[in-house]
Structures are given as C-alpha cells and as structure tokens.
Amino acid sequence: MKTILVIEDEKDLVKLISFNLEKEGYRVLTATDGTAGLEAARSQTPDLIILDLMLPGIxxxxxxxxxxxNEKTVRTPVIILTAKGEEIDRVVGFEVGADDYIVKPFSIRELLLRIKAILLRTTPGTPPEKILRIGAIVIDPARHLVTSEGDEIVLTTTEFKLLLNLAERPGRLQSRDVLLKNVWGYNYIGDTRTVDTHITRLRTKLGHSANLIKTVRGFGYKLEEQ
Amino acid sequence: MKTILVIEDEKDLVKLISFNLEKEGYRVLTATDGTAGLEAARSQTPDLIILDLMLPGIxxxxxxxxxxxNEKTVRTPVIILTAKGEEIDRVVGFEVGADDYIVKPFSIRELLLRIKAILLRTTPGTPPEKILRIGAIVIDPARHLVTSEGDEIVLTTTEFKLLLNLAERPGRLQSRDVLLKNVWGYNYIGDTRTVDTHITRLRTKLGHSANLIKTVRGFGYKLEEQ
DNA sequence: CCCTTTTGTTACAGCTTTGTTGCAGGTTCG
DNA sequence: CGAACCTGCAACAAAGCTGTAACAAAAGGG
Structure with a gap:
C-alpha cells in the first residue's frame, strides 16, 4: 500500500482529496502547514507528496x-497544487524540481491519474539491494560503502573484499587458505601470513567493531555478532 | 498527432519550417500576421506556437x-523566433512568458529538437521529465542542461552521457566496464582507461562539484552527495 | 614456569592503479 | 575547404596499496 502526504491548508480540500485517495486504496497523511509537512515528509517517508503552493508559514x-x-526526501515525487497563473515554469523546472503540477481548480480524476502515473514511473526503479549487517557493521556492496556504528569506514580493495567474504558467511570459520583463495584468487601464490596483515588493518579501521572479527587459533578467522 | 502553429511573415521561412515539421509528422497551421495568428491560436488550440517577434501589425x-x-491559450507553449540582439531576456522571462526562444538564423535541427523537448514536457499525461540533483549538480536530461551551483556547465555528448549515467544511480558504484557498456555502447571495443580520461574532463568542468565523483580504487567510479 | 607455536603489529620498497596532459585522427559546421 | 571541436590513446607523473620480513605479544603444552 502506498502512502501519500497531502500538504494543504484548506480543510475542505484536504477532506475531499483524502476521501478520494483512501477510496483508491492509498494511505493518506495530512499536514496543514509547511513545517508540519516537512516534518511528516521526513519522519514518515511517504511515497508521494501533494503540495499546495500557497501555505501559511513556509x-x-x-x-x-x-x-x-534532503537526501531522505529527494527521491519522493512531489505534485504541486497551484492556483492559475502562479509561476508554473519555475515550479516544474530546474529551480524547484517538482515532478508534476495541477492547476486549481482541478478534477479529482485528473489528480488520481497523475498520481498513478508518477507512482508507476518511480516505483519499479527500486531494485532490491543486498545489504549486509553484522552487529554494528553495515556493508552495502552496490555502493561500496561500509559503516560501523553509522560512521563510514574507508577500506581498500583487498580489505573490502576480505570483509565482504567474511560477512557473507557470518559466524563461519574460514582458514587462511580459503580466504586467500576467495579474496586473492585461486591461483594466488604467496604467504598465508598476508591474511593476518589485512585482518589487522581491517580491525584498526573498524574501531569498536574490531572485536567482531574473531581469531580461531590454529584455524583461521570468522566474523560474528556480539 | 501534434499541431503546431507558425506565426511568421517571411513566406520562405514559413515554407521551410512547414516542410520540415510536416516531414516530422506534425500538423502545421500558418499565419502571416498577428491578428490571424491570435485567431488561429484561439480557434484551433494548437499544441505549440512558433512566433516571430517582428511582425506586421501587432x-x-x-x-x-x-x-x-487568455485561459484558453495560457498553457500552449510558445517558442519565439528572434533576430539576434532583440530583447531576449524579457521574452523568456516573466513579462512575456515564452517557453523558449531561438535566435535567427537558426538550424532546423535545433528548432525540431526544442519543439520535441517542449512538447515532451508539456503534454498532459506525460509527466515532466525527471530532473536529477546530486549535491549542487542539477541535470535536466530533456534540455541537455547541466548546472553546478547554478552555473551552466557545457558538456560534450560523451561527458553528458557519462555524468547522466552516474547520476541515474546516485551513490552506486560502477566499474569501468559497466560505464563503457552504458555510455559507449555494448559493442564498444577500446581501452577502459578512456573512462578515466573523460572522468578527468568532467571533473575539470564541474569545478567545485568535482569531488562528487568518487574514485573507488580497483573498482570504478560513483557519483555521490557530499 | 619455560619453550614453542601462533598471531599481532609495523615499516617500507616495489608495484598497481589512477590522474593528467598532449596529440593525431575524426567529425561537424559554416 | 578550413576552423573549431571532440575523442580515444599513449606516455608520464602521482598517489596509494600490498606483501613481506622482522620483531613483539599472546597462547598453548608439558
């Protein structure tokens, strides 16, 4: 079910829109002034926002x-409601960045159509992304981004691959040989102690989460919660 | 099929424009003076108007x-034809309200492109083209326009496609191979280092926003806020 | 408690990857 | 046909990563 935030100060209009949206199966949030609207947009992350241009306050x-x-809301599509003659060009263009607009008075049917069109166009563009979490460590392979307790950790290629390899098999013990094979490649020739060096570097960079990398004496390493 | 009204008094130019528009599949109406033009605009409600500034009469x-x-024509986009030096600023700005302008002499190809772009973004049911923002960078694909901190950045075709490709997947890491495939085409044969060269050129042109293009050593590039 | 084995740490020289620049075709446009 | 511009590549410079070795610390084992 999609959530739509309506930011509009005319109570009757809000009621009208809400009624129709709910009839169509949307969940509706409302705000009657800008501040509340912004707050709701941030905290509730609606799938679409309907925004009146003329509002009390902002x-x-x-x-x-x-x-x-705002990073959190930049991707939320916005449909502007505007009285005739207001500066439509600016609104839809560069400067403001709304995704569509409707001139008041408008037909509910048209509003519903536009909402549908926009949601259609923005929804399927969200392919599921695999994000790994081990304790406070979050790994986003698609963005090549690692955080520990929310702070970004900058890793080198080898470190990243090593961590990812461990994280993909949480709790699983892996010998140095296996790690070499998985991270460095099956034909890698070199000292197994190289793994140790990189484990050290990883631990240093991970800070508080360093202890999630456990040493199993005589066997290898594993990455484990707690 | 879209209808375009051409208001222009130079017969040869009318003929040239008509010929090319019809070749592109538009229906063309013409008027050689202002009064006839206004009349046609009201009665025929064309989808777009091409209007010369210098006309006999009005x-x-x-x-x-x-x-x-006029309520009936306020939403019809207008492209102004103007000799160089005429008051372009006023024309496109609020006072007159034209949607675009072209300076004479112009290339037919450019005129066609602008028409296409405007029709795309004003046709109801076709939501306005998405405008991409990454930090201070704003990309308007429909207009092939990029700004950084409000200043226009002039990019070549390749640079634009590269930037667009990165911007469409903000934060997402893309390898040189993927970029080559997406920007240069799937059958492109060539050095992957070519990507680096164009990244450098992009960075140079982007100025302060250059640092939004992040290098991920050993993997590729990504475009990221902040 | 001492000795051995294993792991942690650190420094650094060599190497890989990326940044940058210049240039020779190639293309577009007038 | 010339001028301006764009492109991809190559060559060099710069930056940053890596593996190894050497030493320290810790963990077992008897």
Missing amino acids: NGIEICKILKK | NGIEICKILKK
Whole structure:
C-alpha cells in the first residue's frame, strides 16, 4: 500500500482529496502547514507528496526546494497544487524540481491519474539491494560503502573484499587458505601470513567493531555478532 | 498527432519550417500576421506556437502576452523566433512568458529538437521529465542542461552521457566496464582507461562539484552527495 | 614456569592503479 | 575547404596499496 502526504491548508480540500485517495486504496497523511509537512515528509517517508503552493508559514516553493535538497526526501515525487497563473515554469523546472503540477481548480480524476502515473514511473526503479549487517557493521556492496556504528569506514580493495567474504558467511570459520583463495584468487601464490596483515588493518579501521572479527587459533578467522 | 502553429511573415521561412515539421509528422497551421495568428491560436488550440517577434501589425511580444493572459491559450507553449540582439531576456522571462526562444538564423535541427523537448514536457499525461540533483549538480536530461551551483556547465555528448549515467544511480558504484557498456555502447571495443580520461574532463568542468565523483580504487567510479 | 607455536603489529620498497596532459585522427559546421 | 571541436590513446607523473620480513605479544603444552 502506498502512502501519500497531502500538504494543504484548506480543510475542505484536504477532506475531499483524502476521501478520494483512501477510496483508491492509498494511505493518506495530512499536514496543514509547511513545517508540519516537512516534518511528516521526513519522519514518515511517504511515497508521494501533494503540495499546495500557497501555505501559511513556509511557502510551498521553499518546501519543495528543501525536500529536494534532503537526501531522505529527494527521491519522493512531489505534485504541486497551484492556483492559475502562479509561476508554473519555475515550479516544474530546474529551480524547484517538482515532478508534476495541477492547476486549481482541478478534477479529482485528473489528480488520481497523475498520481498513478508518477507512482508507476518511480516505483519499479527500486531494485532490491543486498545489504549486509553484522552487529554494528553495515556493508552495502552496490555502493561500496561500509559503516560501523553509522560512521563510514574507508577500506581498500583487498580489505573490502576480505570483509565482504567474511560477512557473507557470518559466524563461519574460514582458514587462511580459503580466504586467500576467495579474496586473492585461486591461483594466488604467496604467504598465508598476508591474511593476518589485512585482518589487522581491517580491525584498526573498524574501531569498536574490531572485536567482531574473531581469531580461531590454529584455524583461521570468522566474523560474528556480539 | 501534434499541431503546431507558425506565426511568421517571411513566406520562405514559413515554407521551410512547414516542410520540415510536416516531414516530422506534425500538423502545421500558418499565419502571416498577428491578428490571424491570435485567431488561429484561439480557434484551433494548437499544441505549440512558433512566433516571430517582428511582425506586421501587432508586435510578437504583445501577441505572446495576450496568449498568456487568455485561459484558453495560457498553457500552449510558445517558442519565439528572434533576430539576434532583440530583447531576449524579457521574452523568456516573466513579462512575456515564452517557453523558449531561438535566435535567427537558426538550424532546423535545433528548432525540431526544442519543439520535441517542449512538447515532451508539456503534454498532459506525460509527466515532466525527471530532473536529477546530486549535491549542487542539477541535470535536466530533456534540455541537455547541466548546472553546478547554478552555473551552466557545457558538456560534450560523451561527458553528458557519462555524468547522466552516474547520476541515474546516485551513490552506486560502477566499474569501468559497466560505464563503457552504458555510455559507449555494448559493442564498444577500446581501452577502459578512456573512462578515466573523460572522468578527468568532467571533473575539470564541474569545478567545485568535482569531488562528487568518487574514485573507488580497483573498482570504478560513483557519483555521490557530499 | 619455560619453550614453542601462533598471531599481532609495523615499516617500507616495489608495484598497481589512477590522474593528467598532449596529440593525431575524426567529425561537424559554416 | 578550413576552423573549431571532440575523442580515444599513449606516455608520464602521482598517489596509494600490498606483501613481506622482522620483531613483539599472546597462547598453548608439558
């Protein structure tokens, strides 16, 4: 089920829109001023926002700009409601970055159509991404990004591959030979102690999470929660 | 099929434009003076108007203003044809409200491109083209326009495609091979280092935003906020 | 408690990867 | 046909990573 946030100060209009959206099976959140709207957009991460340009407090254009500047909300599509003659070009163009607009007065049917179109176009573009979590460590392979307790950890190629290899088999013990094969390649010729060196470097960079990498004396290493 | 109204008094130019528009599959209406133009705009409701500024009778600017004041035609996009040096700023700005302009003499190809872009972004049911923002970088694919901190960045075709490809997957790491495939085409044969060269050129042109293009040693590149 | 084995740590020289620049075709446009 | 511009490649410079060795510390084992 999709959630839609309506930011609009005319109570009757809010009621009308909500009623129709809910009838279509959307979950509806409402806000009657800009501040509340921004707050809701951030905390509830709706799938779409309907935003009136004329609002008490912060101007709708400002709200849209702020939404588009924030990482958390930049990808949420925004449909602007505007009275005739307001600066439509700016709204949809560069400066503000709304995804669509509708001129008041509008037909509910048209609004529903646009919502549907936009949701269709923005939803399937979210392929599931595999993100690994071991304790406070989060690994996002697609972004090549590792964080520990929220802080980004900058890893080199080998370190990253090593950590990923351990994280893909959480709790599983892996010998140095196996690690060499998986991370360095099956035809790698070299000292197995090289693994130790990189484990040390990993531990140093991981900070508080260093202890998640366990040494199993005589066998190898494993990555484990707790 | 889209209808385009050409308001222009030079017969040869009308013929040239008509011929090319029809070749592209548009229906073309013509008017050789302002009064006839206004009349046609109202009665035929074309999807787009090409309007010369210098006309016998009513001035082109006046025509545009009238069009934008009338409920029936306010939403019809207008492209202005203007000799160099004429008051371009006013034309495109608020006062007149044209949607785009082209300076005479112009290439037919450019005119066609602009028409296409405008129709794409104004046709109801076709939501406006997505505008991409990564940090201070704004990319408008429909207009082939990139700005960084508000300043326009002039990019070549390859640079633009490369940047767009990175921006469409913000934060996502892409190997040189993937970039070659996406930007240069799947059957491209060549050095992967070519990517590096273009990354350098992009960075140079992007100025302050250059650091948004991150190198991931051993893997590739990614475009990321901050 | 001492000796042996295994693991942790560190420094560094060599190597790999990336950044940068210049240039010779190639293309577009007038 | 010339001028301007774009492209891909090659060559060199710079940056950063890596493996090894050498030594220290820790863990077993008897």
